[in-house]
Amino acid sequence: MALFTFKLPDIGEGIAQAEIVGWHVKVGDRVEEDQPIADMMTDKATVEMESPVAGTVVRLAGEPGDQVSIGAMLVEIEVEGDGAIGAAPPPAKETIAAETAVSESPLPSREGPGVGGERSEPPVVAPEEKPASPAPTPNPSLEGRGVEVLASPAVRARAKELGIDLSQVKPSGDRVRHADLDAYLLYGSGQGYAPAGRSARRGDETVRVIGMRRRIAENMAASKRHIPHFTYVDEIDVTALETLREQLNEGRGERPKLTMLPLLIVAICKTLPDFPMLNARYDDEAGVVTRHGSVHLGLATQTDAGLMVPVIRDAQDRNIWQLASEIRRLAEAARTGKAKSEELSGSTLTLTSLGPLGGIATTPVINRPEVAIIGPNRVIERPVFRGKEVVAAKLMNLSISCDHRVVDGWDAASFVQAVKKRLEAPAFLFVD
Template sequence: MAKFTFNMPDIGEGIAEAEIVQWHKQVGDQISEDEEFVDMMTDKATVPMESPVNGKILEIAGGEGDMVSIGSMLVVIEVEGEVPEDVVEEAAAETEAAPGSAPAPKDEAVEERIEVENSDASDADDALAADPKPEPLPAPTPAPEPVQHAKVLATPAVRKRAKDLGVDLAQVKPAEDGRVRHGDLDQFLSYNAGYGAAASPRADEEKKVIGMRRRIAENMAASKRNIPHFSYVEECDVTDLEVLRAQLNSNRGDKPKLTILPLLITAICKTLPDFPMINARYDDEAGVVTRHGAVNLGMAAQTDAGLMVPVIRNAQAQNLWQLANEISRLAEAARNGTATSEEMQGGTLTVTSLGPLGGVATTPVINRPEVAIIGPNRIIERPMYVTGSDGVERIEKRKLMNISISCDHRVVDGWDAASFVQALKRLLETPALILID
């Protein structure tokens, strides 16, 4: 028998550590070559780790949510015979620190495990037996004693009905002779609608904040802590835009169905050349603002793991149908966890939309180090005064949508943000201009 130590490999991006998101194997489990045993998360993406050998897991680095440094032990596997030399060499090469990454902490125990130890089965069993026993868990806090009430007079049938409804009979006032009857219970319920649900609350639940949820929490906290946000909201009449969208969809053939998002993105890309301060990234440590020519548009997508922001590359060079395809592809990749690291970084501006849940107005948080984020809100129908071509003002039913924008006040002035949104509004309210090159 031999023990093989799989150390946390260098997976690029200049990272020094990664977070344990989910173990697929535990101590004592058998594992096959190329089988995934843990998901590790960096600042950019979740990366599954695969075993290079067959064997039995003897030791793991920690629990979900723990951080593991590059080069540190991730898992120890017991294998039959000796570990192939090429596996040892490949593992050593993968754990070499990338340029700019922090060196792994030196720990004598870790250094000893880096070497492949050949031993017989009895040695492995002795080593396992010698491991210190885990500290016992603290005794659970005893539940508080229930409040004692005076004896309530009621028939067994009334008591059973009250129990099924979740009603405390001590709170029901009897009408006569101190005995609670069905009529008293009915009257209590009529004045306390929904009492049963309120009297039996769902048990509290503690959930550790790890993985994508933790990354979101850290990024949002950093954005609000470091960026002086300001938001601006404007109302747009998108009646004609919706007519144009319906016309395009009715003649789309085998092309994807258009939502309003591709039209909005096209309008944004046409507006940005006059407002380069919006399509920018701010390196606050270096004190440098980079105004980008290409529009690499981040698209906020809700997933089971939390909000993810895949990036549409060179959005300004794509037509409506190409944008619709890319929006669908990236949203699906984000939801099923197949989005690559490259697809999740490098954005220069973000659009976040809640669709029909968009509300009247939003104040979205900037996706740092970008300097702006745009949030289209829900489309609603409302009567408006409209001046016709004959110069007569009349009331018409129109489709209205608010556009929200949040900006980094260190590099974007309020005048710039308002002027950008007003220019964007002109395109949305005259949608033929969106299709003109």
């Protein structure tokens, strides 16, 4: 027998080390060639490492959350043959999974669920657990039956710990979530319904902050530590805009259904040329502000693992239908772990929406090194005065947080007022 040392290869992003997100194997396991063995996180993505040889695992580099340097031992595998075998690992296969790292900039704050997503609990993974692969995979108990159960790695790990067969759990949406496991434990496992007025009790849990959640924590702390934030909020009458949106949806044919976001993005893109200081990135170490001509708009999107920021490239060149399609595509890619690394970096301005959760106003945290982030809030119907008459109007608050080192309060207020003008008279969205 011989010992094969699999060293962490250069993933091609100029990094010195990567974080262990999760192991797919343990000491003593038999692995086959090209079998996934570990998920390693860089600053931009989670990279799935595959075994270049077949054999038995005899040593692992560490636990989830530990850092491994490029060129250091990741896994030692006992293989057939005589003499030691050097490791010349092939290029890593990159997969952006549910635990995909945040973009090169920090993610927006947790005030809202992001674009079109519902909130979910953060992954619950104890240090000694070995999370499953981030990508949804068939339930092992169902192999050979052609049945696939979709669930995040954290949900799979918890189900395994509790001894729950995921095929027996009824999902509330497109995949099994923690709430579905709770419902199964309460109702579906023979315990019956809980007495009225008493909710299910969960024990205390100690959760190690690793992977994507640690990146979020570090980046958010850096953003608040380095950037002097200020937030401006204004109320916008979107009655005419909502009427236009409904009319456009009625005649959309095969095109995607319009939400408020594509119309808002058009208004933002048409307004930004007059406010170049907002579509910018600030390198505070070099003391340089880069004002961008193109609008690469980041969309804060809720996933099972937390907020991610896929980017609409050259948003200023797209019409409302193209924007609607791209929003849907990027949000789905982020939630299902199919977003590419280049789709998660390079934003020049970020938009974060609370969606159906609403809210009166938000104070979102800037996506460093950007200098501004915009947050639309829920549309509500309220009585307003029009002249001497009281009429029903659809109103929406629009928030913007800015870096006060680069953007003055007058500039932020003037920008929002210009966006407001276009949204309240939507004909301005379609003329220069």
